[in-house]
Amino acid sequence: MPDWSPTAYLQFTDERSRPFHDLLSRVRTEPATIVDLGCGPGHLTTVLRTRWPAATVVGLDSSPAMIERARAHEPQDGVRYELADLRDVAHRRGPVTGADLVVSNAALQWAPDHRELLAPLAATAAQTFAFQVPGNHDAPSHLLLREVAARSPYTDVVGPVPRRATADPAEYLDLLAAPGWQVDAWETTYTHVLHGPDPVLRWISATGAQPVLHALQAHDPALRARFEAEYGAALREAYPEHPWGTPLQFRRVFVVATRT
Template sequence: MRPAAWHPATYLQFADERSRPFVDLTSRVGASRPCRVVDLGCGPGQLTATLADRWPEAEIVGVDNSEEMISSARQYSSGGLSFSVADIRNWRPQEPVDVIISNAALQWVPEHRSLLPRLADGLAPDGWLAFQVPGNFGEPSHRLLRECAADPRFSGHCRDVEVPDASGPETYLADLVTLGFRVDAWETTYLHLLTGQDAVFRWISGTGARPVLQALPEPLRAEFEREYKELLNRAYPPRSYGTVLPFRRVFVVAQKVAEPAPDLSAA
């Protein structure tokens, strides 16, 4: 699959709405004074910077495979907060980490559930793994995107683009319990109230539709965008108070259960 570039300015158009799941996720992490924290898929870094406010004594590293995102994120570097370019699929900590966070990133990693054992191995005893992924891939925004991309006019360019995907909370719970975690898993559907023209298109063009749009050459891209916008505006009709975008997200916060100390009384 061909990776598409990220554009921080486009992504940050709806920064307030995109930040709320991060806050809801990290608020359930019970680590009090972690030494090492990693944010996998940190994006433009403004949310990672809030972790430095919460844990000022920790070494915090934001990791992303996008040069554009990390270039933007480095404006927040200071003290124990730093950023680096790396692919989540290949990332490994040099020493055990107390908290691993991943906010709306794992859905871009094919077969990302297979990474969970390695992430578990990278945690210190009693360490925390917290991640959030979209659970809305069956909604009109994505269904219409797939239908448009399958049109013969566009399909030849869209055949090998990245396709995000994720599982439900019960699946991740089972995975992590099996790995020896105490797990809190849930889902939430946010009702984002978006303003402005073609609001849902502007939202998804910075995330889910990004690979398809970048794969299309002009003038096909303009033709695709025009038709996709029309379909989105029918599926999510603008109201006098704005456009409502229902957005389901899946959350997992898990703490690694430290192995009990060996019983030496019988030795």
């Protein structure tokens, strides 16, 4: 698909950033080198440098647009940004082959084989491997995305929309628990209060719905507009607006694996 949009992603920055801070609060080590895997536009990579000011931090992402935005808007001493795929990192083929702390925020779920990559990624970390992934694959927002995209004429363009299911904490614990490791796995369901017109549509259009929207846009912009109108109406019914805003429940799964 076409590249990501940093501008669209940076909507709802506070809500998207909160899980990252919650993840870091459970990291007990003091890393000298850090890799931020799937750093996006870099606005959270700088948080790592602030938390560990003596550390060297490298932000990695497979999106040229995200890396360009990070380099332009998030300059900081001791932080650099490189283009890389997480599979290359897992197999030690990327520009960075290891660090004391390897951290990933809402990126691993985009790799269908991410479960198989966890142990190799953890092996690259000298101290700690920490990640957070969305666990809302069966939320109304995603169910409706798959349902509307399966209707004609959209399905002729986009085909079946994959259910990008992540694991439960217990499964991640089972995958990473091994001699020499202590694994902390948990989940949190946030209730975000969003504001403005069609906030849930704007939220998911910057992330989970992007592949569908890009495919429709490339085929026919009018078809994308038609899809957004139909999908948006379904989202408004599933997530009704209140006088104080629109609540969006969002489940996330967290793991911090530390070498003992």
